[in-house]
Amino acid sequence: MDKKQYTNFGIWGIFILLMGFVVPVFFPAYRVILVTEAIIFSLFAISYNLLLGYAGLLSFGHAMFFGTGAYVTAIALGHIEGLPILGAVFIAILATTATGFIIGSLLLRHKGSYFALLTLAFNALFYVIATKWHSITGGDDGLSVTRPDLSLGFTTLNMSDITTFYYFTLIIVGLAILFCWYFTKTAMGRTVLLIRENEERMKFLGYNTNISRLYLFTFTGALAGFAGSFYALFFQFTSITAISIDMGTAALLMAFIGGTGTFIGPILGAFVYIFLQDFLSDFTDRWPLIMGLIFILMVLYIPGGLSGLFLSIKERLSGRRAATGQTETEGQNR
Amino acid sequence: MKQAKNILEVRNIHKDFSGLQVLTGVDFTVAENEKHAVIGPNGAGKTTLFNIITGNYKPSSGKIIFKETDVTGKPPHILTRMNMSRSFQITNVFPEMSVFENVRAGVRSRQGLRYNFLKRPERVAGINQKTEDILEQVGLTDVMSEPVSALSYGRQRALEIGITLSTEPELILLDEPTAGMTREETAEAIRMINEVTTGRTLIIIEHDMDVVFSLADTISVLHYGTILASDKPDEIRNDQKVKDAYLGEE
Numbered sequence: 001m002d003k004k005q006y007t008n009f010g011i012w013g014i015f016i017l018l019m020g021f022v023v024p025v026f027f028p029a030y031r032v033i034l035v036t037e038a039i040i041f042s043l044f045a046i047s048y049n050l051l052l053g054y055a056g057l058l059s060f061g062h063a064m065f066f067g068t069g070a071y072v073t074a075i076a077l078g079h080i081e082g083l084p085i086l087g088a089v090f091i092a093i094l095a096t097t098a099t100g101f102i103i104g105s106l107l108l109r110h111k112g113s114y115f116a117l118l119t120l121a122f123n124a125l126f127y128v129i130a131t132k133w134h135s136i137t138g139g140d141d142g143l144s145v146t147r148p149d150l151s152l153g154f155t156t157l158n159m160s161d162i163t164t165f166y167y168f169t170l171i172i173v174g175l176a177i178l179f180c181w182y183f184t185k186t187a188m189g190r191t192v193l194l195i196r197e198n199e200e201r202m203k204f205l206g207y208n209t210n211i212s213r214l215y216l217f218t219f220t221g222a223l224a225g226f227a228g229s230f231y232a233l234f235f236q237f238t239s240i241t242a243i244s245i246d247m248g249t250a251a252l253l254m255a256f257i258g259g260t261g262t263f264i265g266p267i268l269g270a271f272v273y274i275f276l277q278d279f280l281s282d283f284t285d286r287w288p289l290i291m292g293l294i295f296i297l298m299v300l301y302i303p304g305g306l307s308g309l310f311l312s313i314k315e316r317l318s319g320r321r322a323a324t325g326q327t328e329t330e331g332q333n334r
Numbered sequence: 335m336k337q338a339k340n341i342l343e344v345r346n347i348h349k350d351f352s353g354l355q356v357l358t359g360v361d362f363t364v365a366e367n368e369k370h371a372v373i374g375p376n377g378a379g380k381t382t383l384f385n386i387i388t389g390n391y392k393p394s395s396g397k398i399i400f401k402e403t404d405v406t407g408k409p410p411h412i413l414t415r416m417n418m419s420r421s422f423q424i425t426n427v428f429p430e431m432s433v434f435e436n437v438r439a440g441v442r443s444r445q446g447l448r449y450n451f452l453k454r455p456e457r458v459a460g461i462n463q464k465t466e467d468i469l470e471q472v473g474l475t476d477v478m479s480e481p482v483s484a485l486s487y488g489r490q491r492a493l494e495i496g497i498t499l500s501t502e503p504e505l506i507l508l509d510e511p512t513a514g515m516t517r518e519e520t521a522e523a524i525r526m527i528n529e530v531t532t533g534r535t536l537i538i539i540e541h542d543m544d545v546v547f548s549l550a551d552t553i554s555v556l557h558y559g560t561i562l563a564s565d566k567p568d569e570i571r572n573d574q575k576v577k578d579a580y581l582g583e584e
Contacts, residue, residue, distance in 0.1 A: 187442060187450040194439050197428040204388065205501055206414035206443040215449050 012264075013178075020170050024163045036166045038274040040230045043173050045254035045266035046180050047223030052252070053260030054184065055216055056196040057111070061119030062251050064103070064126040065096045065221040067243020069228025072096070074143040074238040075136065085148045085159060089172070089229045096225025097218060104217035108210045123245055130243045142239030145232050159233075169230060176226055181263055183219075192216055224251075253295055259305025268306050338365040340399075341505055341535050342387070347396035349382055356382045358559035360396070364505075364552075369536045371550035373543075375580060378556045380539045381423060384509055387537075388420045389413045400505070414443070419503030421494045423510045423539070427482050434478040436493060438465045440500025465500070471530050472496040488519040492526070499530055506531055508538045512545055524548055547571075555580060 020039075024032050044066055051057045069092040076091045077083055083091075107118050130137045137143065147159040150168060157164050183189045191212055195202050199209050232238045241247060250273070258269025276294075280287035302309050342364040349357040356379045364370045372380050385391040387398055389410040398406045405413060419440075428436050441464045442448070442455045455461050469475050472492045477485060482493060495511060511527060512520045524545055527536075540546045546553060547567050554564040555576050562580075563573050570576055 183451060185454050187447045187453055187455050190435065190439075190455060191448060194428055194431065194435070197430055198426065201422075201426050201428065201497070202439070203410040204414055204420060205440040205497070206411050207448055208409075208411050212449055215451075219451070 017174070020174065021167075024166055029162045032162055032166050034274055034278055036162075036169050036234060038271045039169050039173050040227055040234055041250075041254060041270040041274060042267040043176055043180075043230070044224055044227035045251050045258070045270045046177060046263070047220045047227065048248075048251035049255040049260055049263075049266040050180065050183075050192070050216065050220045050223070052255055053262075053265070054189070054196065055192045055213070057213070057217075058116045059119040060116055060245060060248055060252075061103075061121075061123035061126075062220075062224050063243055063245060063247035064119075064123045065100060065224035066228035066231065066247055066251075067126060067130060067238075067240075068099050069093070069096050069225030070232040070238040070242040071130065071137055071143070071228075072225070073229040073232040074145045077145055077148065078143065083148065085150050085168075085233065086172070088148075088233075089226065092225050092229035093222050096228070097222040099225070100218035100221025101214070104214045104221070107217065108214045120245070123243075123248060127240065127243055127245070130240050137240075140240065142237055145236045145238060147233050147236060165234075169234070173227070173230055176223065177267070180223065184263060188212075188215065253291070255305075256295065257298055257305055259307035259309070261304055262307040262311070265305050265307035272306065338367065340364065341366045341368075341401060342537070343397075343399035344383075344387065345397040345399065347383070347386055347398070348394045349379070349386060349391065350394050356559055357386070357393075360556070360559070360561055362554045362561050362564045364535060364537060366535055367533065368552055369531065369550050370538070370552045370554065371546045372537060372539050372554050372556055373541070373546055373580070374556035374562075379559050380556055381509060383556065384420060384507055384537075384539065388418060388507060414501055414503075417502065417504040418507070419498045419501050419505070420507040421498040421509055421511060423513055425487075425490045425494050427490060427493055427497060429483045430481060432479055433469065433474055433482055433485070433493060434465060436482060437468050437496050437500045438462070440497055441465045441468070444501045468496050468499050471499065472526060488515055491515060491519075491523065495523075495527065495530065503534065505535045505537070508536065510539050510541065512540070512542055520545065 023035050027035070044062075048059070048062050051059050051062070072092040072095040073088045076088045080087075103122055107115060110118055131139055133139075147165065149159050150157040157168070159165050159168065191202070191207060195207065195209050195212055202209055228242060231242060254269035254273045255266045256269065257272055258267065259265030273291075277287060277291065280290050284290075298305065304312065340363045344360055344362050347357050347360040348355075360379075360383060372383065374380055382391065386393045389405070389408050389412070392407045396406070397404060400413065400416060400418060403416075405416070428439070438455060438461060442458070442461050445458065445461060447453060447455060447458055447461070466475070466478070469478050472495055474489060474492055474496060477489065482490060485493065491511065491514075495508070498506060498508070508527065512523045515523060520542065527538075527549060536549075538546075538549060540549075550567060552564065553567055553570045555562040555570065557579050563570060563576050565573070
C-alpha cells in the first residue's frame with residue numbers, strides 16, 4: 001500500500017519537475033515570470049495548508065510570517081554588505097522561526113475560533129509595526145531589494161536574468177516543497193494528523209498536544225517566511241501588502257481552491273490563483289470581485305477543492321468506493 | 335502470605351462538579367499484578383474516578399500515588415509515559431486512520447518517536463513489528479490496513495484495547511470493555527483481556543457480574559461517591575452492605 005503510493009508520487013514528482021525544467025524553453029519570459037511567482041506562492045499555500053488541512057487550525061495570521069520573511073530579506077540585503085542571496089533567505093528563515101516560536105507559545109492553548117481571532121490580532125499588530133516603523137521598514141513606501149548574484153565558486157549566476165532566477169526558485173523552493181511532502185510522512189507529520197482526528201486519545205498515548213501544535217506552528221511560520229523571502233527577491237521590493245491580512249487570505253484562497261484534503265491541492269490552487277488573477281486583471285480592475293465569487297462558489301459546491309474534484313472523478317471512473325481510498329483521504333478535514 | 339507492593343494508592347479523593355458531589359472520599363489500593371474490578375450502580379462515579387486517576391480531571395481534594403510517586407493533578411501524557419494506560423467506555427479511536435496507524439501511534443510514543451521531523455515511523459526498527467504483535471494479540475491482523483470506520487463495533491472495541499496496550503503499560507485501566515457486546519463477543523473479550531493483562535496490573539470497570547467474577551481477584555464497590563467495600567470476590571459476594579446496596583437486586 002505504502003510502496004504503491006510512493007511510486008505514484010515519484011512518477012508525478014518527476015513529471016512535474018520535468019515540466020518545471022522545460023517551462024523557459026517553451027514559454028515567453030512573461031509566462032516564466034508568472035510560473036516563478038506561482039512556485040513561490042505554492043510554498044506559501046502549502047505551509048498554510050499544513051495548518052488548515054493537516055492540523056485543522058484556521059489561521060488568519062499567516063501573512064505575519066510571510067511579511068516578516070520578506071522584510072527581513074529586504075533589510076538584511078540593504079544593511080549587510082556582500083550578503084549572498086541564500087544568506088538572506090537563511091536569515092529570513094531564522095527570523096520567522098523565532099517569530100513563530102514566540103507567537104506560537106502565546107497561542108498554543110487555543111483552538112478553533114479563539115485561535116483564529118488571536119492570529120488575526122497578531123497579524124494586525126505586525127501590520128501596524130510595518131506601517132509605523134518607518135526608519136526600518138520604509139512604512140508605506142516599502143523597501144527595494146537588489147537581488148545579489150549567486151556565486152557558485154566556478155561561475156557566477158546573474159540573478160537579474162529571468163530564466164536564471166526561475167531555475168534558482170524552482171530548485172530551492174522546489175526542495176522546500178519536497179521536504180514538506182516528506183514531512184507529512186514523518187513521525188511529526190503523522191502526529192499532526194492523529195491529533196486532529198482525536199486529540200484526547202493522543203494525550204492518553206503520551207503526546208503533549210500543545211507542544212506538538214507549537215512545533216507545527218513554528219515550522220509553518222518558518223516555511224511562510226521562506227516563501228516571503230523569495231517573494232521579496234522576486235518583486236525586488238517589499239511593501240506592507242506582504243504583511244497584510246489580505247496576503248494571509250490569499251494563502252487561504254489558494255489552499256481552498258486547490259483543496260485542503262491533499263498535499264498537491266495548494267500547489268494547484270496557487271497556480272490557478274496566480275494565472276486567473278493575471279488573466280482577469282487584463283479585462284478589469286475589479287478582478288478581486290470575480291475571485292471572490294469563484295471562491296464562494298467553490299466553498300458552496302466543491303468543498304474538496306479542485307484536487308478533491310479530480311479525486312472523486314477518478315474514483316467514479318475507476319468505480320471504487322470513496323471509503324477504500326483511505327490513503328488518499330488521510331489529509332481530509334472531515 | 336507475602337504482601338505485594340502497591341502500584342496505585344487512591345487516598346481520600348473528593349470531586350465535585352460546581353457543587354454536585356460525585357466522589358466523597360474514595361480510598362483503595364491496588365497491588366502489583368492485581369486484577370481489580372470497580373463495580374457500582376450507574377452514576378456512582380466510576381468513570382469520574384478513572385478520569386481522576388488518569389489525569390483527565392483534577393480532584394477537588396485527595397491524593398493519587400502511582401508507583402510511590404504523588405501524581406495528583408499530573409496531565410494524562412505524563413502518566414502515560416509513566417506506564418499507565420486506559421481505555422474508554424465510548425470507543426475513542428482514530429476513525430479515519432488505518433487500524434495499523436491507530437496502534438502504531440502508541441507504539442512509537444513509547445519509543446520516544448512523537449515529534450520527529452525527519453524520521454518516518456516505518457523506518458525505525460521494531461515499531462512495525464511491535465505494532466503487528468499487538469494487533470495479533472487483539473485479533474485484528476486481518477484488518478490492519480482498513481480504516482477503523484469500516485470495522486464492526488465488536489472489532490472497534492478490540493482496537494480500543496489494542497490502543498490501550500500499545501504504550502506497554504504496567505497499569506491498565508479498562509472502562510467497561512465489554513459494553514454493548516453480544517454474549518459471544520463478551521466471552522471472547524474476557525479471554526483476550528485475561529491473556530493480554532498477564533504480568534500487568536488491571537483495574538476494570540464492569541457492569542456484567544460474570545465478567546467481574548471471572549476476571550477480578552479484588553473487587554471494590556463504589557456507591558454514591560464512596561467505597562462501600564474492597565475485598566476478594568467471595569467476601570464481596572457475602573458482604574451484607576454490598577448485598578443491600580447493589581448485589582441484592584440479583
